[in-house]
Amino acid sequence: MLVVGGGHNGLVAACYLARAGADVTVLEQADRLGGGSRTEEVVPGHRFDLHSAAHNIINATDIAAELRLADAGLEYLEMDPFSVAVFRNGTVVRFHRDVERTVASIAEVDADEARRYAAWIRGATPVVTAMRSGIDGRRGPGRLAAAAVALARNGGPMGLAGLLLSPYGKLLAQRFGSDLVRAPVSAFAAHASAAPDAPGSAVFALWQAFYHQVGQWHAVGGAQGLADALARRLTSLGGRWRTGAAVRRIHRRGARVSGIELESGERLGADAVLSAVDPGVALLELLDPPLDGPDAAALRAVTRSNAVQMVVHVATDALPSYPGGRPGDWNGLQSYVDSVAGLADGFAQARAGRLPDDPVPTYAFTPSALDPTLAPPGRHTVYLACPSAPFRLRGGWAGQAAGFADRMIATVEARAPGFTASITARSVRTPEDMADELRWPGAHPMHADISLDQLGPFRPTRALARHRTPVAGLVVAGAGVAPVGGIAGVSGRTAARVLLRSLG
Numbered sequence: 202m203l204v205v206g207g208g209h210n211g212l213v214a215a216c217y218l219a220r221a222g223a224d225v226t227v228l229e230q231a232d233r234l235g236g237g238s239r240t241e242e243v244v245p246g247h248r249f250d251l252h253s254a255a256h257n258i259i260n261a262t263d264i265a266a267e268l269r270l271a272d273a274g275l276e277y278l279e280m281d282p283f284s285v286a287v288f289r290n291g292t293v294v295r296f297h298r299d300v301e302r303t304v305a306s307i308a309e310v311d312a313d314e315a316r317r318y319a320a321w322i323r324g325a326t327p328v329v330t331a332m333r334s335g336i337d338g339r340r341g342p343g344r345l346a347a348a349a350v351a352l353a354r355n356g357g358p359m360g361l362a363g364l365l366l367s368p369y370g371k372l373l374a375q376r377f378g379s380d381l382v383r384a385p386v387s388a389f390a391a392h393a394s395a396a397p398d399a400p401g402s403a404v405f406a407l408w409q410a411f412y413h414q415v416g417q418w419h420a421v422g423g424a425q426g427l428a429d430a431l432a433r434r435l436t437s438l439g440g441r442w443r444t445g446a447a448v449r450r451i452h453r454r455g456a457r458v459s460g461i462e463l464e465s466g467e468r469l470g471a472d473a474v475l476s477a478v479d480p481g482v483a484l485l486e487l488l489d490p491p492l493d494g495p496d497a498a499a500l501r502a503v504t505r506s507n508a509v510q511m512v513v514h515v516a517t518d519a520l521p522s523y524p525g526g527r528p529g530d531w532n533g534l535q536s537y538v539d540s541v542a543g544l545a546d547g548f549a550q551a552r553a554g555r556l557p558d559d560p561v562p563t564y565a566f567t568p569s570a571l572d573p574t575l576a577p578p579g580r581h582t583v584y585l586a587c588p589s590a591p592f593r594l595r596g597g598w599a600g601q602a603a604g605f606a607d608r609m610i611a612t613v614e615a616r617a618p619g620f621t622a623s624i625t626a627r628s629v630r631t632p633e634d635m636a637d638e639l640r641w642p643g644a645h646p647m648h649a650d651i652s653l654d655q656l657g658p659f660r661p662t663r664a665l666a667r668h669r670t671p672v673a674g675l676v677v678a679g680a681g682v683a684p685v686g687g688i689a690g691v692s693g694r695t696a697a698r699v700l701l702r703s704l705g
């Protein structure tokens with residue numbers, strides 16, 4: 202069996218296939234495994250996550266336990282508080298896994314908003330519980346009970362439907378009195394690549410309750426720790442992987458998959474292929490002859506926003522110094538979004554192919570504060586990202602990347618005076634870099650938009666969400682296939698199970 206793509210989903214799938222006794226090889230085009238779960242020494246002595254920094258959904262599943270990844274060297278540290286909102290006026294609000302601690306933190310600034318946040322999480326929790334069992338493929342009484350509570354707490358079927366169909370910006374405007382909570386909750390929701398005004402995006406703001414349930418997690422040594430542990434487990438199960446092995450074609454003979462061809466011209470025969478790259482690329486570009494008919498039309502129509510992520514890796518000799526900072530503030534994500542309007546504007550600009558205005562919607566992770574393996578003593582790794590950077594930029598990225606990085610750094614400086622002076626080196630990673638290196642169409646971090654119509658049983662299309670394709674022996678997985686994107690692994694696991702079942 203062949204697996205196309207050595208991101209975490211491809212590796213998870215390969216481990217499940219090998220565990221079931223299959224002879225499996227993963228083919229990865231890059232020089233290293235991991236895809237969106239890679240860590241590199243971008244600056245000498247400083248190791249930075251190139252993309253994903255927090256592995257949360259996978260930590261809500263039993264994949265790591267089933268594959269015994271801890272024995273293969275995977276260790277996660279909790280980032281608590283999971284998010285700290287640092288406002289330009291010096292206000293700091295901390296979002297801990299513990300709801301009461303979070304409510305107390307908000308109450309230090311505004312007691313009414315704190316009460317509203319508690320009510321928000323109370324309504325969101327059963328929705329998230331029901332969604333989590335859907336993501337994990339669990340059915341049964343637990344899920345039904347959560348759905349019943351979600352209905353009861355959110356105004357019955359019509360109330361819940363109205364909630365889920367809303368844009369999160371609109372919903373948060375109704376539920377909160379100011380940007381004190383709205384802005385940080387929006388900033389977190391935006392990581393799904395969803396704008397505050399996107400219909401059906403409320404689910405991402407409700408997802409805030411997920412972090413109170415599961416927490417936020419950093420892999421020791423960086424995101425690569427997950428990919429490396431999966432590769433070690435795969436080897437121990439008898440599976441293989443090859444890097445520098447770019448797949449050019451997936452061949453079929455009649456209605457059955459027959460093998461693949463690498464860009465080098467090498468051909469490998471196989472009666473089963475699991476694709477863990479973008480499903481549109483797999484079935485419309487690599488598959489020969491490609492998918493056709495209504496299934497192809499539905500796949501071609503899958504949407505992918507132009508607003509994606511841009512990253513600046515900054516090596517420093519100090520953590521960003523927030524005047525209102527307290528110990529622990531550097532454990533998790535640090536959000537620099539002052540208003541929902543500013544965030545919405547950033548997305549609107551990116552959709553139009555322009556760079557967001559100042560202050561650039563920016564967030565930071567400072568993982569060296571938690572994990573000393575990442576930087577020399579006394580030095581730090583500051584990962585800055587903008588969740589609303591355009592993939593296609595008017596005038597091109599080449600002449601604008603450095604200036605945009607300066608503006609992201611200025612956004613931090615405005616909240617952490619002295620940050621710029623603490624910088625010893627920096628490296629800019631544009632959406633174009635990600636698209637080129639990972640072969641992500643449109644540099645989309647989730648392969649395709651995560652919108653209500655492209656989530657769960659609709660991801661990427663109703664037909665392909667079951668992982669099967671019209672070609673026998675060919676299944677699809679990856680961030681763009683059910684249930685969801687990000688570091689979850691569920692797509693890879695389910696696709697492996699579907700393939701094993703189809704082969705009897």
Ligand SMILES: Cc1cc2nc3c(=O)[nH]c(=O)nc-3n(C[C@H](O)[C@H](O)[C@H](O)COP(=O)(O)OP(=O)(O)OC[C@H]3O[C@@H](n4cnc5c(N)ncnc54)[C@H](O)[C@@H]3O)c2cc1C
Pocket residue numbers: 205206207208209210211228229230231234235236237238251252253254255256257258446447448449477478510511512586635638639640641645646647648678679680681686687688689
């Ligand atoms: C800046 C940024 C920050 C992010 N932060 C987070 C986060 O904190 N938490 C989170 O959960 N998610 C985050 N994400 C999203 C997450 O990284 C991705 O959704 C996830 O990595 C997708 O995993 P995957 O295994 O499905 O696909 P990928 O990681 O895309 O892996 C696919 C692999 O296939 C390879 N490939 C492509 N074409 C071919 C071919 N023709 N032949 C062979 N190999 C091929 C690619 O090189 C790649 O290694 C972030 C993304 C970005 C860009």
